[in-house]
Amino acid sequence: MSTAAQQPRRAPLRVPAAVGCAVLATALLLALPSAVGGDPDLGPVPRTGGAGWWAVVAVLVAQAVTVVWVSRSPVVALLGVTALPLLLAWAAPGGAYSLTAVAELAAVFLAVVARPLRRLWGALAGAGLLLATGQFVNEVGRGAGAGPAAAGAVAQAAVVVGLPLLVGLVVAARRDAERARRNEVLALRREQDAVLAAAMSRQRTALSRELHDIAAHHLSGIAVMAAAMDRQIESDPATARRSARGIREHSRAVLDDLRRLVGLLREETDADRPPATLDAVAALVRARRASGAEVDLVVAAPEVDLGPLAQLVAHRMVQESLANAAVHAPGARCVVEIGAPRDGWVAVVVRNGVPAGPDPGPGGGFGLVGMAERAQLVGADLTHGPTADGGWEVRLTLPLGETVGTVDATAPRPEAPA
Structure with missing residues (x-):
């Protein structure tokens, strides 16, 4: 099945996913101050309603909008959704940066489901590099050392890219298997249709031969006797009457053969039908002599x-x-x-x-x-x-x-x- 044919089924998924990312990330942002009160290591966090807070909201919304385009342009969308947090890491580093992973997880999953993996390796590598860079800049901005910041950046990139990648591959494999089963069923149906068409063609050929034999055998005799009778009406009325009787017999035989053929079409048995064997050749000869x-x-x-x-x-x-x-x-x-x-x-x-x-x-x-x-x-x-x-x-x-x-x-x- 072509990619264009798959688009109508994926299109409804992109918008709900983007809305879900925006709603979930914003809800976590609102709950983040309470979490920092219990664990100061999560801070610092921007003040609700302040400039930094609105900057975080803007980045989260921009990521959600980018998720909408993942299925159509996965390479651009993946790089965009992981590049936007770099602005946030540079302008307002802190615990709110981790919320950008919500849209990144969704983007990687949708991209793997939408496109073959062989076409995404470059985009996934670039997204992982951008994600690790942003995480490193954010950690350094929060006052962490370069070593721990680098280790955390690599771990963050591996989790955010690797986890949805595995889940997406499983979903894509199941989808491809289902598609293969459907194609196999369609192929079997086409094969059955072809076999049925061939059988019908053979039956039509057999029926046409039977009709030709019936018409050629009896109607040719009728034509010969009618031509002879036309000449015998004046000169030999007795012979003409015999020819007329012969025409009547041939006409009855035509009707009987056609009736038997229709009976075959109706799948009805005809126990009275004489077998067409070598013994019946004598009857054919007698019928010709009678004509x-x-x-x-x-x-x-x-x-x-x-x-x-x-x-x-x-x-x-x-x-x-x-x-x-x-x-x-x-x-x-x-x-x-x-x-x-x-x-x-x-x-x-x-x-x-x-x-x-x-x-x-x-x-x-x-x-x-x-x-x-x-x-x-x-x-x-x-x-x-x-x-x-x-x-x-x-x-x-x-x-x-x-x-x-x-x-x-x-x-x-x-x-x-x-």
């Missing part, structure tokens, strides 16, 4: 040991590839192949021939991106590109067994046929 497309299904092995997530990836790849073929290769014959396991891998291939109609042009490209992201999730390989006969092929090579991002990247993958 008038020519699709062949070739299954080399009746059972394949794939985990549920890998089967979902394969199912979505076939669904997306058939939808792409319907849009970009109209009238082309498609083949869906589920190969036999080999060397711990199994290949799922969707291949279409030469289109009978024109390609409407490139799409948004999200279908292939979604397939690649799903393949990466289970450690699979996804390749796609044109075939030698002018068609298009999408090949997904999946690792066998339960694998969720734990596939050994060094494991050999089966080579795709030329």
Whole structure:
């Protein structure tokens, strides 16, 4: 936290501290004559209301005003609050000089709390030197010898500077520890927010892929059947009616898939939802055949040991590839192949021939991106590109067994046929 941000919290402390110093020092000054009556060694003291007495009051008030500026300018304030008593030691030496230590104690404490100690060493040394000098001049003025006066001056400086210095360091250390704890809490909150944002981003990406698959699979079939029905209404009404029924079935399937997706968003289970597995690929092929497309299904092995997530990836790849073929290769014959396991891998291939109609042009490209992201999730390989006969092929090579991002990247993958 910056120093500027700390100022509003320290500002209210300076004025009460200065007022407290002025009130306390003045009260002690008023009580000083009574104390001297019990212990003459404390004297001499100025007469109450006399010129010397008002000089002491002026110095004490000036020190209190200087304390107000300690937090803003600690170096200047420390030197000022310890230099002012030099005037008093020279003009009116006596027991009243010791009262100037009240503001000096407060100034050192506030300075240590307000600023790092490494920035105050020079000011503290200067304040200690000024304090010792003033104490020495005051003691000599009271008639003490040079030796005792020097010893008393050093002791006075050590106490007045050292005691608040230690207390201020303890307070500053506790404050810094509390600030560090607050910063740690804020850092943890920011980290949690970042993790939550990343999770939300992944969920949005997954939902966008699901929505894309639903729309691409069903709506492309609806578009193909609607185009065919438009031509068949006059020439082949019976076939047109079948196309209309197919459009109705695809529309119902779209609504069902969207309803299931909304159910996932609501965190509700859907026990009636059919699993998206390799066994369900046959249903995808039948749905495409019902829309008038020519699709062949070739299954080399009746059972394949794939985990549920890998089967979902394969199912979505076939669904997306058939939808792409319907849009970009109209009238082309498609083949869906589920190969036999080999060397711990199994290949799922969707291949279409030469289109009978024109390609409407490139799409948004999200279908292939979604397939690649799903393949990466289970450690699979996804390749796609044109075939030698002018068609298009999408090949997904999946690792066998339960694998969720734990596939050994060094494991050999089966080579795709030329």
